[in-house]
Amino acid sequence: MAVLNEEQSMLRDAAKSWVQEKSPVTAFRKMRDSGVELGYDAAAWNEQAEMGWAGVIIPEDFGGSNFGYLSMGLILEEMGRTLTASPLLASGLAAASALILGGDDAQKGEYLPKIADGSLVATLAVDEGAHHAPEKVALEAKKSGAGYALNGKKTFVLEGPAAGLLVVSARTSGKPGDKDGISLFLVPADAKGVTKQNLKQADSRGVSNITFDNVEVAAGALLGAEGKGWDVLEATLDRARAGVSAEMLGAAVQAFETTLDYLKVRVQFGQVIGSFQALQHRAAKMFTDLELARSAVEAALAAIDAGSPDVPELVSLAKAKMGDVFHLVSNEMVQMHGGIGMTDAHDAGFYMKRARAAEAAYGSQSYHRDRYAKIQGY
Amino acid sequence: MADFGGGDLDAFRTEVRGWVEANFPAGLKGKPNPMMREERSNPSPDQEAWRKAVGSKGWGTPTWPAEYGGGGLSAAEGRVIMQEFQRAGAYNPIGGMGVMMFGPTLLEYGTDAQKKEHIPPICRGDLQWCQGFSEPGAGSDLASLQCKAEDKGDQFIINGQKIWTSGAQYADWCFCLVRTDTSKKHEGISFVLFTMHQPGVEVRPIPLIAGNSPFCETFFTDAVADKKNLVGPLNGGWTIAKRLLQHERSGLSGAGGGGYAGGRGLPKLAKDYVGVDEQGRLADSDLRTRIILNEIDGRAFQQTAVRAMMEAKGNSGPSAATSIMKNAGTRWMQDKAELTLEIMGHQGLGWEGDAFTGEELGAVRSWLGGKATTIYGGSQEVQNNIISKRILGLPDLTQNN
Numbered sequence: 001m002a003v004l005n006e007e008q009s010m011l012r013d014a015a016k017s018w019v020q021e022k023s024p025v026t027a028f029r030k031m032r033d034s035g036v037e038l039g040y041d042a043a044a045w046n047e048q049a050e051m052g053w054a055g056v057i058i059p060e061d062f063g064g065s066n067f068g069y070l071s072m073g074l075i076l077e078e079m080g081r082t083l084t085a086s087p088l089l090a091s092g093l094a095a096a097s098a099l100i101l102g103g104d105d106a107q108k109g110e111y112l113p114k115i116a117d118g119s120l121v122a123t124l125a126v127d128e129g130a131h132h133a134p135e136k137v138a139l140e141a142k143k144s145g146a147g148y149a150l151n152g153k154k155t156f157v158l159e160g161p162a163a164g165l166l167v168v169s170a171r172t173s174g175k176p177g178d179k180d181g182i183s184l185f186l187v188p189a190d191a192k193g194v195t196k197q198n199l200k201q202a203d204s205r206g207v208s209n210i211t212f213d214n215v216e217v218a219a220g221a222l223l224g225a226e227g228k229g230w231d232v233l234e235a236t237l238d239r240a241r242a243g244v245s246a247e248m249l250g251a252a253v254q255a256f257e258t259t260l261d262y263l264k265v266r267v268q269f270g271q272v273i274g275s276f277q278a279l280q281h282r283a284a285k286m287f288t289d290l291e292l293a294r295s296a297v298e299a300a301l302a303a304i305d306a307g308s309p310d311v312p313e314l315v316s317l318a319k320a321k322m323g324d325v326f327h328l329v330s331n332e333m334v335q336m337h338g339g340i341g342m343t344d345a346h347d348a349g350f351y352m353k354r355a356r357a358a359e360a361a362y363g364s365q366s367y368h369r370d371r372y373a374k375i376q377g378y
Numbered sequence: 379m380a381d382f383g384g385g386d387l388d389a390f391r392t393e394v395r396g397w398v399e400a401n402f403p404a405g406l407k408g409k410p411n412p413m414m415r416e417e418r419s420n421p422s423p424d425q426e427a428w429r430k431a432v433g434s435k436g437w438g439t440p441t442w443p444a445e446y447g448g449g450g451l452s453a454a455e456g457r458v459i460m461q462e463f464q465r466a467g468a469y470n471p472i473g474g475m476g477v478m479m480f481g482p483t484l485l486e487y488g489t490d491a492q493k494k495e496h497i498p499p500i501c502r503g504d505l506q507w508c509q510g511f512s513e514p515g516a517g518s519d520l521a522s523l524q525c526k527a528e529d530k531g532d533q534f535i536i537n538g539q540k541i542w543t544s545g546a547q548y549a550d551w552c553f554c555l556v557r558t559d560t561s562k563k564h565e566g567i568s569f570v571l572f573t574m575h576q577p578g579v580e581v582r583p584i585p586l587i588a589g590n591s592p593f594c595e596t597f598f599t600d601a602v603a604d605k606k607n608l609v610g611p612l613n614g615g616w617t618i619a620k621r622l623l624q625h626e627r628s629g630l631s632g633a634g635g636g637g638y639a640g641g642r643g644l645p646k647l648a649k650d651y652v653g654v655d656e657q658g659r660l661a662d663s664d665l666r667t668r669i670i671l672n673e674i675d676g677r678a679f680q681q682t683a684v685r686a687m688m689e690a691k692g693n694s695g696p697s698a699a700t701s702i703m704k705n706a707g708t709r710w711m712q713d714k715a716e717l718t719l720e721i722m723g724h725q726g727l728g729w730e731g732d733a734f735t736g737e738e739l740g741a742v743r744s745w746l747g748g749k750a751t752t753i754y755g756g757s758q759e760v761q762n763n764i765i766s767k768r769i770l771g772l773p774d775l776t777q778n779n
Contacts, residue, residue: 002685003692260770275773277763283770284762288702295681295699296674321678369670376673378645378660 002298008071014051015078022047023084025347031085032204032350038162039206040085049118054092057239058100062112069093069239073246073301080250083347083354085205087121089247090159094240095122098167102184102224102232111165111186122165124240125154125187125210126233132363134169134233137182139212141170148172148222150185150193150215158361160208161198163189167236168212172227179230184223191215203350203357238315241362242300245315245322248358249290249297252326255333255351256286262337279336286329293318293325313375320368323359330355390455394437394462401431402468411469419548429471433502438472442485446493447501475545476500476507480553483622487569487610496551496571508574510540510554510596511619517753518760520555521564521616525598527556534558534570534608536578536601542754546581546594549574553622554603559613569615572603588746626755627704644669644714648721665720672717675710682706701769705761708751715745 004012023044031041048054056072058064072093079086096115099108099122114120126134139152150170157163166187174181187194193215196208224232260283263274273279300318303311330352334341341348359365403424412425421429432438435449440456442448449456463470481500484493499505516523525538536556546552552574559566574581578601584593610618642650645660648669653661660666686699718741719726726741728734752758767774 001689003688260772263772272773275775277775280766280770280772281759281762283772284705284765287765287770288706291699291702292675292678292682292706295685296678298685299681317674317677321674366667369667369674372674373645373659373666373670376645377658378649378654378666378669 001294002070002302004074007067008074011056011067011071012074012078015053015075018047018051019078019082019084023079023082025082025350028083028085028204028350029347037198037206039159039204040087040162044084045086045088045118048086048088052116053088054096054118055116057093058096058112058116062108063116064096064112069242069304070298070301072243073297076243076246077250077253080247080252081254083251083350087123087159087162087206089240089243090123090163091115091121093243094124094158094236095165095167097239098124098184098223098232098236099186101235102229106220107186107223120164121159121162122167123157123159123163124236125157125160125166125168126237127155128153129155132360132367134237135179135182135230136176137169137171138176139168139170141172141183141185144216147216147218148185150187150212150217153209153211155209156199156360157208157210159206160196160210161206163208165189166194166210167223169229169233174227181227182229182233183226184229184233185217186221186223187212187215187217191217201357202353204353205357234312237362238311239304241315241319241368242297242304244358244361245297245318246301248322248326248355249294251351251354251358252293252322252329253290255326255329255348255355256283256290258347258351259283259329259333259336266338273336282332282336286325286332289325289328293322296321313372316363316368316372316375319363320365320372323365323368326355327359327365387454387458391458391462394459395465397435398462398466398468401428402466403428406469407467409469411471411473425471428468429503432471433504436501438470438503439477439481439501442481442497442501446485447498472501472503474506475509476505479509479622479625480507482625483553483618484609486621487618491606492571492609505550506545506548507551507553508543508546508549508596510543510552512542513539514541518757520619521567523555523557523567525554525556526560527558527568527570527603529558532605534568534603534605536570536572536598536603538598540596540598541584541593543581543594543596544592546574546596547583547592552579552596553609555615555619556603562613564616565613567615567619568612569609569618570603571607571609572601576601578602586747587749588743591747623756644672644717644721647718651721651723651725665717669717669721672710672713675706676714679703679706679710698769701761701765704756705752705758705765708758712748712752715741715748719745 027041027044052065053075055064056067056075057069059066076089079088092115096112099112111120111122115122128136128138139150139154141148141150150168152170154168157166166189168185168187170183170185171181172183189196193213195211195213197210199207199209201207223229263279263283264272266273296318300311300314303314333348333351337346337348340346363371405424406428412421436442436444436447437449437459440449440451440459441453444450460470477500481497484496488496500507511520513523513525525536525540527534527536534556540554550573551571553569553571555567556570557566558568578599580597580599582595584591584595586593648660648665652665655661660669682699683703686703689699722738722741725734725738728738728742730739756764763774766772
């Protein structure tokens with residue numbers, strides 16, 4: 001655990017106690033069983049927003065508290081422990097980052113206060129296929145009158161079902177794969193021509209495919225300069241990646257601790273199975289990997305707050321390492337629980353399903369390993 | 379003892395800088411530390427002069443108490459001394475197992491008389507120590523050791539064998555675990571000190587897979603230890619041994635083989651040996667992925683070292699992260715050594731001769747020598763037992779922790 005200042009300690013403690021009291025894994029199970037299309041519990045989201053969590057990275061002038069990304073990471077880590085489904089990551093972190101990094105005062109003034117108070121859920125609409133590939137933008141934005149017309153589709157948009165505002169990457173010139181020619185647009189989800197297809201994904205969270213059929217937006221919807229959206233997009237995605245890594249850290253630590261508890265109570269051959277060295281050493285390896293992953297995740301969040309030029313490589317390092325470790329721990333959770341871990345009544349499956357969805361979000365391990373090496377020049 | 383930090387450090391730095399300028403022999407600038415080499419048993423006049431100068435100031439062991447020959451300085455002042463040595467291209471001539479392991483342990487557990495006798499020669503670098511712990515039948519299960527000490531009035535008479543005694547061929551004294559009660563395991567072990575310069579001690583160096591080594595077999599036949607050199611209570615040596623092993627492990631996590639990419643790092647080394655594709659990526663994509671994994675593990679290990687240090691400073695007590703350092707560090711370094719060889723291909727298999735560069739030959743020896751790092755100082759399996767029991771609270775069936 002990073003060394004925290006007083007503000008951060010209080011925030012972490014508040015998050016911990018709210019999550020444990022109000023949002024245990026049973027709450028996630030209840031949400032899942034209810035089949036609610038949003039993919040989260042709206043009442044719980046209201047409580048999170050009332051505590052100010054949606055405004056943690058938003059400047060005070062726009063209704064936030066400006067506590068920074070490490071602080072946001074602490075909340076996401078606590079929520080990750082119990083698999084709390086929430087638009088906090090997609091809206092309060094990812095979309096808010098796009099506005100903070102690329103928005104003008106009018107755009108910030110219109111949207112950030114609503115994101116900060118939770119009344120608006122915003123999200124990034126970036127990918128267009130099954131894999132994260134932010135430069136492969138084909139969705140087209142053409143000048144139309146005083147504004148633009150958007151045509152194309154976006155896939156696997158996190159919190160798509162709830163989203164009222166979409167931060168859309170579109171191509172104003174060049175071809176898919178070019179970093180030049182990408183522009184970002186702020187598109188209300190109820191704009192004419194926007195159609196959501198809400199998906200049922202294994203982790204039960206809200207995800208949508210969204211089509212844009214001649215969607216007309218005003219010139220004021222352009223976020224940043226036309227054709228020069230890549231830098232803002234990349235910096236925004238790095239913040240989202242660090243945030244989802246923090247959530248994964250919390251979930252992986254909890255998956256490990258739940259498994260460890262089971263090793264201490266399950267008796268076979270007349271002794272607790274945690275006395276068997278074959279399991280002890282696998283547990284020790286998981287603990288070792290979790291400590292390494294924690295260092296990487298905390299370093300990435302701290303680098304964002306410090307404005308370090310190393311953010312891209314530290315974020316890819318963290319997402320790649322955290323993805324591998326959550327993958328391992330969630331598999332071991334099922335294996336070490338044996339038959340009970342295979343049942344829907346047990347939580348193990350929830351952690352494994354969430355692990356895979358979080359691994360794929362904003363770039364898988366292989367995406368980030370490749371990116372890490374490219375940044376290092378090999 | 380001086381305070382941490384503060385403006386006084388600047389004055390102290392000026393003092394150290396002046397002293398180093400006046401005392402460090404110019405001919406030694408940038409030269410390696412003979413402590414790590416065979417020439418330490420046959421030092422040059424410059425080397426000898428530098429050792430005596432630093433030893434008499436106590437600055438080779440800056441934070442140890444001045445009354446026993448240490449510097450009596452704060453940790454911050456100790457860092458200033460090492461920084462100034464580095465700045466001048468000077469090595470710290472005071473080192474070895476006496477400094478790294480035995481001294482700190484004796485300062486904690488020894489009597490005043492024992493400290494007065496044994497600590498000052500360590501601070502002066504006059505005497506070298508070796509560690510008599512492992513035996514042929516007592517490796518990971520160290521507490522099963524058999525080397526026996528019999529009570530003969532004012533002396534113990536010692537019979538038995540030790541192995542992996544690093545530097546025994548150059549050592550003047552031995553700190554040794556001996557069995558003083560055969561009816562108990564951990565509670566039958568005592569911690570004694572004796573001179574290596576006596577008839578009952580025989581040392582045989584062991585050639586290893588990497589070639590010559592500092593490791594020895596050491597045989598005791600009626601060797602003698604004076605009773606006054608029993609550290610701690612009779613049969614109370616195990617507690618002291620565990621403490622000493624903590625000092626050993628804290629120094630070993632990143633040590634040993636594997637760090638041999640000629641300072642270039644694996645990506646650069648691989649570019650040189652394997653080449654790149656038209657996009658500038660390493661031409662061998664399978665190798666590239668494994669290099670990336672190793673680089674990421676190394677970076678995360680270093681980040682964890684920084685985090686553990688910050689957490690320890692942040693008054694949250696010793697960090698749980700420290701328990702993983704030996705296994706995480708050695709795993710990374712051994713993988714790195716394997717990858718180095720693979721990158722070099724057949725050139726990375728040279729044993730000796732002009733057909734191979736010094737870097738290539740070094741890589742082979744380093745790869746082989748580095749295999750020791752997951753065996754000594756508590757094997758990786760013992761480290762996993764320790765994590766299981768002490769950190770994770772799982773039951774202990776091995777009883778060796």
